[in-house]
Amino acid sequence: MRKILRIIYIRHGFKESKSNVNFNDLKGSKLNLTDFGRQQAAKTGKYLQSLNRKFTCAFSSPYPRCKETAVTAIEQLTQNLEIICDDRLKERILTPYDTSQEESTYNQIKAHTDKEWAPTGGESDNNSAQRFESFMVDIGNKHKDTDRGKDATVLVFGHGRILQNWLSRYMEVPEEYKLQPLLINTCSITQLEFVDGKLRLYELNNTDHLKDVGSSYEEVTD
Numbered sequence: 055m056r057k058i059l060r061i062i063y064i065r066h067g068f069k070e071s072k073s074n075v076n077f078n079d080l081k082g083s084k085l086n087l088t089d090f091g092r093q094q095a096a097k098t099g100k101y102l103q104s105l106n107r108k109f110t111c112a113f114s115s116p117y118p119r120c121k122e123t124a125v126t127a128i129e130q131l132t133q134n135l136e137i138i139c140d141d142r143l144k145e146r147i148l149t150p151y152d153t154s155q156e157e158s159t160y161n162q163i164k165a166h167t168d169k170e171w172a173p174t175g176g177e178s179d180n181n182s183a184q185r186f187e188s189f190m191v192d193i194g195n196k197h198k199d200t201d202r203g204k205d206a207t208v209l210v211f212g213h214g215r216i217l218q219n220w221l222s223r224y225m226e227v228p229e230e231y232k233l234q235p236l237l238i239n240t241c242s243i244t245q246l247e248f249v250d251g252k253l254r255l256y257e258l259n260n261t262d263h264l265k266d267v268g269s270s271y272e273e274v275t276d
Contacts, residue, residue, distance in 0.1 A: 058247055060256075061207075063244040065214050066212070087118075101263035103131050186216050225253070242269060
């Protein structure tokens with residue numbers, strides 16, 4: 055029997071600026087959504103509800119901006135969904151310790167130009183993609199083993215950079231998407247499908263549901 059697993063990946067809403075927090079106390083995991091980001095998340099949830107699908111489960115990066123996006127979006131649904139945090143969905147780790155603004159900027163530029171480079175204590179773009187790939191493989195295997203013969207739709211709330219890294223390393227991007235930059239806007243929707251165990255990109259960076267509130271290509275560095 056033909057079986058489809060749909061993965062709807064939502065990047066977190068617009069987050070607060072680093073300039074609004076004490077840089078010496080900043081960890082990438084501490085940034086929250088702005089009011090605008092919460093509006094985006096609510097609008098996204100209403101769109102998900104309009105799909106009239108029964109969602110199997112919801113996963114999120116443990117970072118507050120992703121969890122808040124997930125909670126706000128799921129509040130718009132008529133079904134209750136537990137949000138499962140998975141560390142493999144964290145954004146790419148540039149460094150585990152506080153750095154100066156200058157060092158942080160250097161790390162970001164270096165990471166863009168060398169996919170294998172990693173700062174001391176951090177990880178490379180390729181390593182973050184491998185981490186994300188292990189999550190995707192587990193989702194596919196779990197569906198194959200436990201929902202034999204049934205379609206399913208899984209929600210994943212995560213970050214932009216790690217999705218870009220994974221798509222460029224592991225996925226064959228359709229020709230229509232190669233004609234545009236690989237951007238992942240805030241609260242955009244990217245859909246993937248496992249069809250009989252084979253994964254394909256179905257939709258990339260869709261922001262049509264945000265026309266009333268707006269979206270943004272917020273810098274995808276964390």
